Amino acid sequence: MANLESNFIGIKSPNPFWLASAPPTDKEYNVRRAFDAGWGGVVWKTLGEEGPPVVNVNGPRYGAIWGADRRLLGLNNIELITDRPLQTNLDEMTRVKRDYPDHALIASLMVPVNEDSWKDILSRVIDTGCDGVELNFGCPHGMSERGMGSAVGQVPEYVQMVTEWCKKHSNLPVIVKLTPNISDIRKPAQAAKDGGADAVSLINTINSITTVDLDLFAPQPTIDGQGAHGGYCGPAVKPIALNMVAEIARDPALKGLPISGIGGVTTWRDAAEFMALGAGNVQVCTAAMTYGFKIVQEMISGLSQYLDEKGFASVDDLVGRAVPNVVNWQDLNLNYITKARIDQDACIKCGRCFAACEDTSHQAISMSDDRTFDVIDEECVACNLCVNVCPIEGCITMERLPAGEIDPRTGKPVSDDYANWTTHPNNPMKCAAE
Amino acid sequence: MSDTALTPGIRAGRLNAAAYDENFGDLHPRLDDHEALVAADRCYFCHDAPCVTACPTDIDIPLFIRQIATGTPEAAAKTILSQNILGGMCARVCPTETLCEEACVRETAEGKPVLIGQLQRYATDVLMDQGSHPFARAEATGKRIAVVGAGPAGLSCAHRLAMRGHDVTVFDGRAKPGGLNEYGIAAYKSVDHFAEREVEWLLQIGGITVETGKRLGNDLTLKQLQADHDAVFLGIGLGGVNALGLEAEEKDGITNAVDFIADLRQASDLAKLPVGRDVVVIGGGMTAVDAAVQAKLLGALNVSLVYRRGRERMNASTFEQDLAASKGVRIITNAQPIAIHGNGAVREVEFEYADDDLKPTGQTFRLPADQVFKAIGQTLDGDGLPDLDGRKIAVTDTGRTSIAGVWAGGDCAAGGDDLTVTAVAEGRDAAEDIHASLMG
Numbered sequence: 001m002a003n004l005e006s007n008f009i010g011i012k013s014p015n016p017f018w019l020a021s022a023p024p025t026d027k028e029y030n031v032r033r034a035f036d037a038g039w040g041g042v043v044w045k046t047l048g049e050e051g052p053p054v055v056n057v058n059g060p061r062y063g064a065i066w067g068a069d070r071r072l073l074g075l076n077n078i079e080l081i082t083d084r085p086l087q088t089n090l091d092e093m094t095r096v097k098r099d100y101p102d103h104a105l106i107a108s109l110m111v112p113v114n115e116d117s118w119k120d121i122l123s124r125v126i127d128t129g130c131d132g133v134e135l136n137f138g139c140p141h142g143m144s145e146r147g148m149g150s151a152v153g154q155v156p157e158y159v160q161m162v163t164e165w166c167k168k169h170s171n172l173p174v175i176v177k178l179t180p181n182i183s184d185i186r187k188p189a190q191a192a193k194d195g196g197a198d199a200v201s202l203i204n205t206i207n208s209i210t211t212v213d214l215d216l217f218a219p220q221p222t223i224d225g226q227g228a229h230g231g232y233c234g235p236a237v238k239p240i241a242l243n244m245v246a247e248i249a250r251d252p253a254l255k256g257l258p259i260s261g262i263g264g265v266t267t268w269r270d271a272a273e274f275m276a277l278g279a280g281n282v283q284v285c286t287a288a289m290t291y292g293f294k295i296v297q298e299m300i301s302g303l304s305q306y307l308d309e310k311g312f313a314s315v316d317d318l319v320g321r322a323v324p325n326v327v328n329w330q331d332l333n334l335n336y337i338t339k340a341r342i343d344q345d346a347c348i349k350c351g352r353c354f355a356a357c358e359d360t361s362h363q364a365i366s367m368s369d370d371r372t373f374d375v376i377d378e379e380c381v382a383c384n385l386c387v388n389v390c391p392i393e394g395c396i397t398m399e400r401l402p403a404g405e406i407d408p409r410t411g412k413p414v415s416d417d418y419a420n421w422t423t424h425p426n427n428p429m430k431c432a433a434e
Numbered sequence: 435m436s437d438t439a440l441t442p443g444i445r446a447g448r449l450n451a452a453a454y455d456e457n458f459g460d461l462h463p464r465l466d467d468h469e470a471l472v473a474a475d476r477c478y479f480c481h482d483a484p485c486v487t488a489c490p491t492d493i494d495i496p497l498f499i500r501q502i503a504t505g506t507p508e509a510a511a512k513t514i515l516s517q518n519i520l521g522g523m524c525a526r527v528c529p530t531e532t533l534c535e536e537a538c539v540r541e542t543a544e545g546k547p548v549l550i551g552q553l554q555r556y557a558t559d560v561l562m563d564q565g566s567h568p569f570a571r572a573e574a575t576g577k578r579i580a581v582v583g584a585g586p587a588g589l590s591c592a593h594r595l596a597m598r599g600h601d602v603t604v605f606d607g608r609a610k611p612g613g614l615n616e617y618g619i620a621a622y623k624s625v626d627h628f629a630e631r632e633v634e635w636l637l638q639i640g641g642i643t644v645e646t647g648k649r650l651g652n653d654l655t656l657k658q659l660q661a662d663h664d665a666v667f668l669g670i671g672l673g674g675v676n677a678l679g680l681e682a683e684e685k686d687g688i689t690n691a692v693d694f695i696a697d698l699r700q701a702s703d704l705a706k707l708p709v710g711r712d713v714v715v716i717g718g719g720m721t722a723v724d725a726a727v728q729a730k731l732l733g734a735l736n737v738s739l740v741y742r743r744g745r746e747r748m749n750a751s752t753f754e755q756d757l758a759a760s761k762g763v764r765i766i767t768n769a770q771p772i773a774i775h776g777n778g779a780v781r782e783v784e785f786e787y788a789d790d791d792l793k794p795t796g797q798t799f800r801l802p803a804d805q806v807f808k809a810i811g812q813t814l815d816g817d818g819l820p821d822l823d824g825r826k827i828a829v830t831d832t833g834r835t836s837i838a839g840v841w842a843g844g845d846c847a848a849g850g851d852d853l854t855v856t857a858v859a860e861g862r863d864a865a866e867d868i869h870a871s872l873m874g
Binding site: 369 | 478479481482539
C-alpha cells in the first residue's frame with residue numbers, strides 16, 4: 001500500500017489533502033470536524049490585522065453554475081476574510097494544533113502593505129504553534145479594493161517585498177498564494193521566489209460574474225438589486241489552474257519552487273493530475289463545500305489505489321511526472337499523424353460527430369441512409385472534435401497512421417522522424433539544419 | 435377481501451372509494467420541473483434525429499426537449515403543437531415504446547430512452563395550464579368546410595383549416611366531441627377530463643363550429659354536405675364492431691369492449707359501474723388491454739385476455755402487455771372461442787387451442803365468465819361513402835378520396851396504423867391539401 005504521508009516544505013501531514021483557506025476553515029468547530037474526517041491539513045481562513053474585524057454582506061454571498069441534475073460545476077463568492085475577532089481565531093488555532101499535532105495547520109494572512117502590519121501579525125500567529133503561513137495575495141473581491149489580496153498579487157514587486165518581510169520577521173515556512181487574475185502567472189511566482197518564499201500555492205479564485213438575473217437585470221448573487229464580481233472556483237476552473245501550475249513547474253527559472261495545487265480539486269483523480277504537473281500537495285475547498293468533509297475518504301482511497309497500480313511507493317514518485325511532457329506548441333511532432341476511427345459496434349447512431357464535423361469542421365465524416373457514420377480519411381485532419389462530442393466513451397478514437405503509409409489527405413507517406421514547426425519549410429523563422 | 439369482491443355476477447361497488455381513486459389515477463403523473471430538466475438533459479440532440487423520423491407527425495423532438503432544458507416549456511409546446519395539435523393527448527396515449535422512444539439512441543445505448551412522451555406531456559401541460567393558445571387564424575378566406583367526426587383526425591383537420599382562415603363546421607354523432615379521445619382510451623391515461631379540456635383549448639383558435647348529435651347517414655348526407663360546403667373531410671372512425679360469429683353471442687353479459695370503455699370514461703361515479711367477477715376479454719389489441727386492465731381495476735377478481743394467435747402477434751405493445759400483467763390480467767394466447775355456455779346469461783366461454791396459423795388443435799378448455807368483452811376489431815360503418823380499399827376508404831397520401839371535394843383520414847381511411855397520432859397527421863395533411871386545392 002502506497003504511503004500517502006506528505007512532507008511539503010518540511011510541513012508534515014498524514015496525506016497531501018489540505019483544506020484551502022476559505023469558509024470551511026473559519027472556525028475550530030469546522031476544522032476539528034475536518035481533521036476527524038481525514039483531512040491532512042488545513043489552511044485557516046485568512047486572518048486580518050488586529051482591530052474591528054471586517055464585515056460581510058448580509059445577503060447571499062455565493063453564486064453558482066450547475067450542470068445536469070444541478071450538479072454544481074462552478075461557485076463564485078464575495079465573502080471576505082474572517083469576520084471574527086483576531087484573538088478568537090488565534091486561540092482556536094492554538095487549541096486545534098495542540099490537539100492535532102500530526103496534522104498541518106497553516107495560518108493564512110492578509111494585512112495592509114506595510115512592514116509593521118506584517119511583523120505584528122506574524123508575531124501573533126507564531127504563538128499558535130502553526131506550521132507555516134500562507135500569504136493571501138489572491139482574493140479578487142472586496143479586500144482588493146482596499147489594496148490587499150489580488151491588488152498585491154498583481155504587482156510582482158509587492159509580492160517580493162511582502163514575502164521578504166515575512167521571511168525576515170519569522171522562521172515559519174512561507175507559502176505565497178497567487179492570483180490567477182494576471183496575464184503571466186510566472187511573474188508573481190518569480191517574485192515570490194526572489195523574496196524567499198518556501199512555496200507558492202495557486203490558484204486563488206478568478207474574477208467572475210456567474211449569472212445575470214434576467215428579471216432583476218443584476219448579477220448574482222444579488223444584494224438589494226445589485227451585484228459585485230466574485231471569485232470563481234470549483235470544477236469549472238480546474239483546467240485554468242492546471243495550466244498555471246504547469247507554467248510554473250516547467251519554467252527553468254522557477255525550477256524547484258514547491259507548489260501547492262488549488263483549483264477545482266474534487267476527486268483523487270483531480271489531485272493526481274495536479275501532482276503530476278508538479279504540485280507537491282493539493283488544497284480543496286469547493287468540493288468540501290458541496291459534499292461535506294467526507295469526500296476526503298474517496299480522495300485517500302483513490303490516490304492510494306492509483307499509486308499502488310502504478311507501483312509508486314509514495315506521492316513523491318508522482319509529483320512532477322508529467323512536467324517534461326508539457327511543451328510549447330512549436331515542439332509538437334508534426335509527423336505524428338492520426339485519423340478518427342469509429343467503432344461501428346459501439347456507435348449508437350446519434351450523428352453528433354457528423355453534425356459537428358459537417359457544420360463546424362472539415363466535412364470528414366459521411367452519413368449513409370441507414371445512419372452509418374464513416375470517416376473520410378482524405379478530409380480528416382484528426383482534430384478530435386468527433387471524439388469530444390461523441391456520447392459513447394471509446395466509440396471514436398484517434399489511431400496513428402504507421403510510418404510508410406500514405407496519408408490520404410496529403411498524399412504523402414507518413415514519416416516516423418520527429419519534425420516540428422521550428423524546422424518546417426513554411427516557417428519563415430525556421431532554424432537552419434545543423 | 436370483502437364479500438363484494440367475491441360475489442359472482444356483474445355487480446357495482448366491488449371496491450371501496452379510495453381504491454377507485456387509486457386505481458384510476460394518472461398512470462404517469464406529469465413530471466415536475468426538476469424531473470423534466472433531468473429528463474431533458476439526457477437528450478443528445480441527435481443530427482437528423484431518429485425519434486423524429488419515427489414520429490408520425492414529425493415533431494421536432496430534439497428541439498422541443500432543448501427548449502424544455504433551457505427553461506422555455508411554452509416554446510417547446512409550440513414546437514410540438516405546430517406539428518401535432520393534439521400533442522397533449524398523444525403524449526398520454528402514444529405507444530412511444532414502439533415509436534419515438536424505440537428509435538431513441540439512448541434506447542440503443544442503455545435500453546433507457548429519453549422520456550420523450552413524458553417530456554411532451556410536461557411541455558403541453560405547462561402551456562395548456564396557462565390557458566393560452568399559441569396559434570392565430572390567417573385572414574378569412576370565406577371558404578366553408580365540413581368535417582365529419584370530431585375525433586383526432588377531424589379535430590386536427592379542423593384546427594389546421596381554421597388556422598388557414600377557413601370556416602369549419604365539425605359534426606359528430608355523439609353527445610361530446612373528442613371521438614376516441616373522449617370515448618375510447620383507458621381512463622388512467624386521460625384523467626381530469628383531459629380530452630374535454632383539450633378540445634376546448636383547441637377550439638380557442640376560433641372559426642370552428644361543433645355540432646354534436648349529427649351522424650352521417652342519419653342526420654347528414656354526404657351529398658348535402660358537399661352542396662353546403664366547399665370541401666368535406668371524413669374522419670368518421672370505425673363505427674361497427676366485429677362479431678365473434680358464435681351462436682349465443684347475444685347472451686346477457688356479452689358486450690363490446692369499446693362500449694365498456696366508453697361507459698367507463700363517461701361514468702361520473704365508478705362505484706356505480708358494474709363489472710363481472712370472472713371477466714373474459716377476447717382480442718389482442720389496445721382495446722382488449724384497455725378493457726381487461728380496467729375491468730381488473732374496477733374490482734373483477736379474475737380477468738383473462740384471450741388472443742387467438744401467439745403473443746408476438748398481439749397488436750398491443752409489449753408495454754401494454756406488461757401493464758396488463760402487472761395489474762393481474764392473465765394473458766392466454768393461441769386460443770379461439772368456439773362456444774358460449776350459459777342459461778340466459780353467459781357462464782363459461784369454451785376455447786380451442788390453435789397454432790399461429792390458426793389451425794385448431796382439437797384441445798379445448800373452458801373459462802368461467804360472467805362478463806365477456808369482445809375486442810376483435812372495429813369496422814367501417816355507413817353507406818354512400820367514397821370507394822373503399824379493402825374495408826376502409828381509399829385515400830391518396832393527402833387524404834383525397836374517389837369523390838372530388840371529399841377527403842378522409844383517421845381510422846376510417848385505408849393505410850397507416852390505427853393510432854391517435856396517425857389520425858392527427860392525416861387530418862393535418864388533408865387540411866393542407868384542402869387549403870391548397872381551394873386557394874390554388
